[in-house]
Amino acid sequence: MRIGCPREIKNREYRVGLTPESAKELASHGHEVWIESGAGEGIGAHDAQYVAAGAKIVAGPEPIFAECEMVVKVKEPQAEERAQLREGQLLYTYLHLAPDPEQTADLVKSGATCIAYETVTGPNRTLPLLKPMSQVAGRMSIQAGATALEKAHGGRGVLLGGVPGVMPGKVVVIGGGVVGFNAAQMAAGLGADVVIMDRDPEVLERVGTHFEARASTRFSNKANLEDAVSEADLVIGAVLVPGAAAPKLVTRAMLGTMKPGAVLVDVAIDQGGCFETSRATTHDDPTYVVDGVVHYCVANMPGAVSRTSTYALNNVTLPHALRIADLGWKEALRSDPHLAQGLNVHAGRVTYPAVAEELGYELLPVGEVLG
Template identity: 60%
Template sequence: MWIGVPKEIKDQEYRVGLTPACVRELVSHGHAVMIQAGAGAAVGLSDRQYEAAGGQLAADAMSVYDRAEMIVKVKEPQPSELALLKAGQILYTYLHLAADRSLTAGLVRSGAICIAYETVTGPDGGLPLLAPMSEVAGRMSVQVAAAHLEKPRGGMGLLLGGVPGVAPAHVVVIGAGVVGTNALQIAVGMGARVTVLDKNVDRLRHLSLVYGNRVTGLYSTTDSIERALLSADVVIGAVLVPGGEAPKLVTRAMVARMKAGSVMVDVAIDQGGCFETSRPTSHTAPTYVVDGVLHYCVTNMPAAVARTSTFALNNATIGYALAIADKGWLRALAEDAYLRAGLNICRGHVTYAAVASAHGYMHVPAEEVLV
C-alpha cells in the first residue's frame, strides 16, 4: 500500500503523523511511504532520517495526496486539504467531527474512508489512540493554568502552589478520566489544593486511595460544580463523551460568579467544550476573557510539546496503521471491532452514531458498509 504523510498546516501544529521508526516498520512490511519534505522538521525529524528509514520525499502536499492510498495525519484536514482528498482514499487521523459540521459535510462529499483516532476503542473500554494525547493535554492544562494565573498573562497574580504562610491556588477538575487524572496529578505535585468532580463513585474512591486528603473528590451535580467554582482559582474541563459533543456542565451564569482573574482551561474544546462560554482558540491567540475570567480553549494543546506528543501518538497509532496497510481497510475493520469503532465516515455515509446525531445525518452502521 502507498501511505502518505503530509505536513500539518493547522495553526502552530508541529506534530507529524509518522516518525522515521514507524516509516521503517511500514516499509519492512512491504509498503511504500511518501513524506512531504519538512513534515517532521519542527520536532527534530529530518528528511534525511525519513529517507534512511526507507521513506520517499514529496515536494508538496498535492504530490502526497495524489499518490497515497492512505493518508496518515495528526489533526483534521483543513479546507485546502479537504479539496485534495479522493473517493476511496483512507484518512487516518484525529477528526472530532461532532463539533464540526462543515468538516463532516466535506468528508461526506469526498467519498473518503475516514478513521478517527479518538473513537477507536480497546478491550478494556478505553480509547487507546486518544489516551496519549489526553495524558499530554491533562498534564499541560495545569502548567498552562499556572502560567496564566500570573498577572502579566491576565490572571490574578497567584502562585499555584503558594508559599509558606500563603495559601495555594484551588484547582477544580471536572471529570476524572484520563485528562482529569493527569491534571490532578500535576496539580497535586505543584502543591495546589485540588477538587475533582465525577459521577463515577468508584473512580473517586480509587483517587481517594491514591491521593488521600491531598485531593477532595465530589460527586458531580449542577450544585456541586457551582459550589466548587465559587472558590476556584483554576478550573480544568476534562469531560468526554466518546465521539460526541461534550455536555455544557459550566453555565455562563456560573462563570459570572467566579473570581476575577481566575483561569478556565477547556480540554474538551475539540468536542465543543464543556463550558458554555468556551470557543475554540489557537496557540497564536490562546485566551480571551468573559466576565473577568480568563479562558484557554486551544484545540490542539499537545502541539505545544510537539516532540513528546509525536512520539507518544505514534506509539499508539502504528499498530492499527500496520493492520490497515497489511490487510486493507475492509478486512482490517471487519476483523477488528475495536478498530471498526474508529470508522466515522465511509464512502459518503456517516457511520458513527454520535456524529450523525450531532449533524442530522442518517446513521449507517459500519457493518453495513463493510461489503
C-alpha cells in the same frame, strides 16, 4: 500500499503523523511511504532521516493526496486538505466530527473513508489512541493554567503551590478520566488545593484512593459544581463523551460567581468545549476574557510539546496503521472490532452513531459497510 504523510498546517501544529521509525516499520512490511518535505521538522526529524528509513520525500502535499491510498495525519484535515481528498482514499487521523459540521460535510462529500483515532476502542471501553494525547493535554492544562493565572497574563496573580504562610491556589478538575487524572496529578505535585469532580462513583473511588490526602473528590451535580467553581482559582474542563459533543457544564451565569482573574482551561474544546463561553483559540492567541474570567481553549495543546506528543501518539497508532496496510482497511476492520469503532465516514455516509445523531445524518452502520 502507498501511504502518505503530509506536513500539518493547523496553527502551531508541530506534530507529524509518522516518525522516521514508524516509516521504517511500514517500509519493512513492503509498503511505499511518502513524506512531505519538512513534515518532521517540528520534532527534529529531517528529510534525510526519513530517506534513511526507506521513505520517499515529496514536495508539497499535492502528490500525497493525489496518489497515496492512505493518508496518515495528526489533526483533522483543514479545508484546503479536505478539498484534496478523493473517493476511495483512506484518511487515518484525529477528526472530532461531532462539533464540526463543516468538516463532516466536506468529508462526506469527498467520498473518502475516514478512521478517527479518538473513537478507536480498547478493552473495557478504553480509548487507547486518544489516551496518550489526553495524558499530555491533562498535564499541560496545569502548566497553561498556572501561566494564565499570572497577573501579567490577565490572571489573579496566584501561585498554585502557594508559599509558607500563604494558601495555595484552588484547582477544580471536572472529570476524573485520563485528562482529569493527569491534570490532578500535576496540580497536586505543585502543592495546589485540588478537587476532582465526576458523576461516576467508581471513578471518584479510584481517584480518591490514588490521591489520598493530596486531592479531594466531589460528586458532580449542578449545586456542587456551582459551589466548587465559585471558589476556584483554576478550573480544568476534562469531560469526554466518546465521539459526541461535550456537555456544557459551566454556564455563563456561573462565571458571575467566580473570582475576577480566575482561569478556565477547556481541554474538551476539540469536542466543542464543556464551558458555555468556550471558543477554540490557538497557540498564537491562546486566551480571552469573559466576565472577568480568563479562558484558555487551545484546540491542539499537545502540538506545543510536539516531540513528546508525536512519539507517544505513534506508539499507539502505528500498530493499526500496519494492520490496515497489511490487510487492507476492510479486512483490518472486520478482524478487529475495536478498530472498526474508528470508522466515522465512508463513501459519502456517516458511520459513527454519535456523529450522525449530533449532526442529523442518516447512519450507515459499520456492520453494513463491512458486509
